[in-house]
Each structure stands twice: as structure tokens, then as C-alpha cells.
Amino acid sequence: MKTTNTPRASRAIHFFFFGLLVFTIASISFATGNAADKQEEMVELKLEISRFTIPFGAPPQVRIENLDQSEQSKRKPLFIPKNANQNIAFKKPVTSEANIVIGELNFITDGEKDGDEGFEVELESELQWVQIDLQKRSEIFAIALWHFYRRERAYRNVIIQISDDAGFKRGVTTVFNTDFENTSKFGAGKDKHYIETNYGKLIPVAGVKGRYVRLYSQGNSTNPGNHYIEVEVYGRDADESAASPAAPAPQAPTIENGKELKITSVPSSAKK
Numbered sequence: 001m002k003t004t005n006t007p008r009a010s011r012a013i014h015f016f017f018f019g020l021l022v023f024t025i026a027s028i029s030f031a032t033g034n035a036a037d038k039q040e041e042m043v044e045l046k047l048e049i050s051r052f053t054i055p056f057g058a059p060p061q062v063r064i065e066n067l068d069q070s071e072q073s074k075r076k077p078l079f080i081p082k083n084a085n086q087n088i089a090f091k092k093p094v095t096s097e098a099n100i101v102i103g104e105l106n107f108i109t110d111g112e113k114d115g116d117e118g119f120e121v122e123l124e125s126e127l128q129w130v131q132i133d134l135q136k137r138s139e140i141f142a143i144a145l146w147h148f149y150r151r152e153r154a155y156r157n158v159i160i161q162i163s164d165d166a167g168f169k170r171g172v173t174t175v176f177n178t179d180f181e182n183t184s185k186f187g188a189g190k191d192k193h194y195i196e197t198n199y200g201k202l203i204p205v206a207g208v209k210g211r212y213v214r215l216y217s218q219g220n221s222t223n224p225g226n227h228y229i230e231v232e233v234y235g236r237d238a239d240e241s242a243a244s245p246a247a248p249a250p251q252a253p254t255i256e257n258g259k260e261l262k263i264t265s266v267p268s269s270a271k272k
């Protein structure tokens with residue numbers, strides 16, 4: 001016997017499937033919206049700064065072209081992903097093809113940033129590089145750099161590159177370049193020379209991936225030598241970052257009359 005309820009049953013089935021469709025679309029939209037809204041937790045990168053004052057007399061005038069006269073002590077804070085807030089260059093091996101005049105290459109990643117004598121390594125003159133092997137492909141968000149600050153000076157043609165190739169022949173990304181005249185043939189740099197201080201130079205990096213960091217310089221405003229006290233690299237394992245939500249590029253620390261960075265003294269036991 002045929003039922004007279006067929007149209008009503010049909011309407012109920014249509015209503016059920018329409019409801020299911022609406023629910024599915026809403027669920028997908030909600031999930032997509034959540035993913036878009038989810039951003040990485042960012043933290044302020046706070047460098048450990050050793051106390052230091054120019055030891056004698058008036059500071060010399062820094063004579064170098066294209067000089068940024070801003071004070072590094074008044075730079076804006078830099079925010080990086082929370083799980084990249086670690087110095088992954090600490091105690092990592094450093095190499096160079098240059099002759100070493102004073103000190104040792106491992107001073108560059110030993111964690112000591114004092115300005116006193118005995119903390120810097122000096123490389124021979126002309127364009128020279130030092131290279132840090134992070135020993136793991138890393139995603140890099142900041143590099144902090146102390147050349148030599150016992151006397152006020154600026155280093156010439158500071159170029160920083162990141163690559164997975166130890167020979168820096170392939171896949172090279174230049175993240176900082178003050179060689180505005182392109183004397184080193186890496187392309188004309190858009191960054192300015194800067195005066196060395198105990199605050200170091202903090203360079204934001206937009207999550208560039210690579211295992212090696214290479215730093216060039218070509219003498220300084222006082223003499224032809226190339227010196228390094230410390231280099232820090234802030235980042236995380238590149239494989240780890242693949243599973244994380246997209247991180248916004250770090251905020252560039254332009255200089256303004258803001259609050260000074262927290263100052264931490266280097267413990268006297270660390271001094272040589």
C-alpha cells in the first residue's frame with residue numbers, strides 16, 4: 001500500500017540534507033578563520049649588554065661615508081617568535097680564510113662581550129670574512145654583532161649573508177650590507193655604516209633559513225684591521241618552524257628617543 005506521507009517525508013529528507021550542508025560550510029569557515037587568526041607568540045629580544053665607557057680622553061671623530069649617527073642604545077625594541085628567542089650561535093664553530101693577527105676565532109661565539117683588552121679577535125686587513133656553522137638548518141630572525149668598541153669607530157663594508165652552502169656559492173641571502181659603493185661586488189648595499197658601542201648592532205632578519213652565517217668587513221674608520229668581539233644569531237630549527245603558524249616579519253629597530261635597553265653587567269668571573 002502506498003503511503004500518503006511521501007511528500008512530507010521527502011521534505012524532511014531535503015531539510016535534513018540542507019541543514020547538514022549549512023553546518024558543514026559553517027564548520028569549514030570557522031576552522032579556516034581560526035587558522036588565519038592564529039599568529040605566533042612574539043617576544044621582545046633583550047640582548048645582554050656589558051657596561052662600558054670610553055676609557056680615556058674625548059672620543060675620536062668617526063670619519064666614514066654614509067654613516068648612521070643614531071644611538072644604538074635608543075633603538076626600538078625588536079620582537080621575534082618566542083621559540084626563536086635563543087642565541088643559536090653560542091659556542092658554535094667559527095672559520096675564516098684570513099690570517100689571525102690577535103686572539104682566536106672562537107672568541108666570536110664564546111658568549112663574552114666585554115670591551116676590555118683580550119676579548120677581541122683581529123683578522124688581517126682588506127675584505128675578510130668569518131663564518132659561523134650553526135650545525136643545523138635554522139630559521140633566523142635576528143643577528144647581533146659587536147666588532148670592537150673600546151674606541152669609537154665604524155667598520156667599513158659590513159655584509160652579512162646566510163646560506164645552506166658552506167662555500168657560499170649557491171642559495172645565498174644577503175641580510176645586511178653597508179657596501180653602498182659595491183666595492184666587494186655583492187651588489188650595492190642599502191644599509192648605513194654605524195658606530196660601534198657596547199650595545200652592539202641589532203639586525204632584524206625576516207625568517208631566512210640556512211645553516212651558515214658569513215660576516216664580511218673591510219677595515220674600519222681608524223685602521224685597516226677587522227675585529228670581532230661577539231656575534232649572536234637568534235633563531236630556531238628550520239624543521240620546527242614548518243609546523244608552526246606563519247610568523248610576521250620582525251619589526252625593524254629604527255632609532256628613536258625611546259627607553260634604553262636593559263643593561264646587564266658581564267660577571268667579573270667572565271673577564272680574562
Ligand SMILES: [Ca+2]
Nearest residue numbers: 107112229230
Ligand atoms: Ca666573545
